[in-house]
Amino acid sequence: xxxxxxSTNSGLPAKTIRxxxxxxxxxxxxxxxxxxxxxxxxxHKLAFLSRARGLGFTIEDCRTLxxxxxxxxxxxxxxxxxxxxxxDKMTHKIxxxxxxxxxxxxxxxxxxxxxRPDCPILQGLAGENTAKGIL
Amino acid sequence: xxxxxxSTNSGLPAKTIRxxxxxxxxxxxxxxxxxxxxxxxxxHKLAFLSRARGLGFTIEDCRTLxxxxxxxxxxxxxxxxxxxxxxDKMTHKIxxxxxxxxxxxxxxxxxxxxxRPDCPILQGLAGENTAKGIL
DNA sequence: GTAGGGCTTCCAGTCACTGGAAGGTCAAGG
DNA sequence: CCTTGACCTTCCAGTGACTGGAAGCCCTAC
Numbered sequence: 390x391x392x393x394x395x396s397t398n399s400g401l402p403a404k405t406i407r408x409x410x411x412x413x414x415x416x417x418x419x420x421x422x423x424x425x426x427x428x429x430x431x432x433h434k435l436a437f438l439s440r441a442r443g444l445g446f447t448i449e450d451c452r453t454l455x456x457x458x459x460x461x462x463x464x465x466x467x468x469x470x471x472x473x474x475x476x477d478k479m480t481h482k483i484x485x486x487x488x489x490x491x492x493x494x495x496x497x498x499x500x501x502x503x504x505r506p507d508c509p510i511l512q513g514l515a516g517e518n519t520a521k522g523i524l
Numbered sequence: 525x526x527x528x529x530x531s532t533n534s535g536l537p538a539k540t541i542r543x544x545x546x547x548x549x550x551x552x553x554x555x556x557x558x559x560x561x562x563x564x565x566x567x568h569k570l571a572f573l574s575r576a577r578g579l580g581f582t583i584e585d586c587r588t589l590x591x592x593x594x595x596x597x598x599x600x601x602x603x604x605x606x607x608x609x610x611x612d613k614m615t616h617k618i619x620x621x622x623x624x625x626x627x628x629x630x631x632x633x634x635x636x637x638x639x640r641p642d643c644p645i646l647q648g649l650a651g652e653n654t655a656k657g658i659l
Numbered sequence: 660g661t662a663g664g665g666c667t668t669c670c671a672g673t674c675a676c677t678g679g680a681a682g683g684t685c686a687a688g689g
Numbered sequence: 690c691c692t693t694g695a696c697c698t699t700c701c702a703g704t705g706a707c708t709g710g711a712a713g714c715c716c717t718a719c
Contacts, residue, residue, distance in 0.1 A: 422684060424697055440649045445624045458646050468645045469637035472628055479625045483618060489580045490614045493607055502604035510603045511593050514575045559666060
């Protein structure tokens with residue numbers, strides 16, 4: 390299977406697949422003409438990578454996960470620890486975003502949004518928040 | 525005020541302030557010895573930038589916001605539209621992260637996490653999800 | 660005069676791709 | 690046999706928003 394088909398089947402752009410080879414995540418065979426040739430095993434790995442990336446794991450996490458996946462002697466505790474670490478980061482990120490969202494929407498609600506220059510959003514950003522300091 | 529003090533007062537790393545000058549967000553004066561010299565006005569801008577970045581606005585958003593801030597003829601509607609656009613992106617991002625979080629925590633909960641190799645997390649990533657397809 | 664801390668510039672690296680140029684390969688149609 | 694077009698190859702550069710580090714100047718204190 391050449392890269393176009395591999396791309397279609399895995400949902401990963403061809404560029405991304407080449408990049409994954411570049412950084413050593415996969416090493417597809419080559420046909421005589423130099424084209425990459427993806428076996429079923431490689432397709433499984435691409436699908437694995439696509440899912441892991443889709444869950445927000447970093448490339449280095451994916452490298453580790455792939456090696457755990459291929460290591461039949463792994464301890465599931467190792468995988469679980471990684472996943473939990475990643476979950477913690479996600480939870481933290483969500484909290485952060487929610488805090489930003491809350492602050493900004495408060496400012497947005499205060500802004501009448503017409504053609505006059507008076508703007509509580511800019512005032513908030515400038516630190517002129519006369520009410521309770523939300524920033 | 526030189527860059528060290530400006531950094532302390534604004535909470536922005538000196539490197540970041542230099543970077544902001546590089547990309548034309550601020551243009552502090554220079555003293556005879558070549559050191560940057562930050563006026564009160566510049567410090568206000570740095571504080572503004574720090575808050576805007578803290579709310580997740582991109583650098584280009586910040587550039588626009590700063591110019592609106594300095595334009596006393598602005599329409600608050602323009603600011604509000606930007607802020608709303610940004611809020612939408614944040615909301616979207618939060619949804620995305622929550623979806624990842626939900627999927628991954630489901631897998632984590634299924635994983636016993638001991639020294640045996642059997643691991644629902646890896647199985648899920650590999651697409652061997654025998655239950656309802658959560659991935 | 661020398662030690663330290665702070666300042667300057669410039670270059671390179673981060674992360675995970677993504678775009679584009681220049682060129683080789685292959686199957687179909689004329 | 691030639692061309693056309695879709696595919697593939699490699700390599701280089703750019704993204705966003707910094708961040709780290711090297712090499713060297715400036716200023717103050719001892």
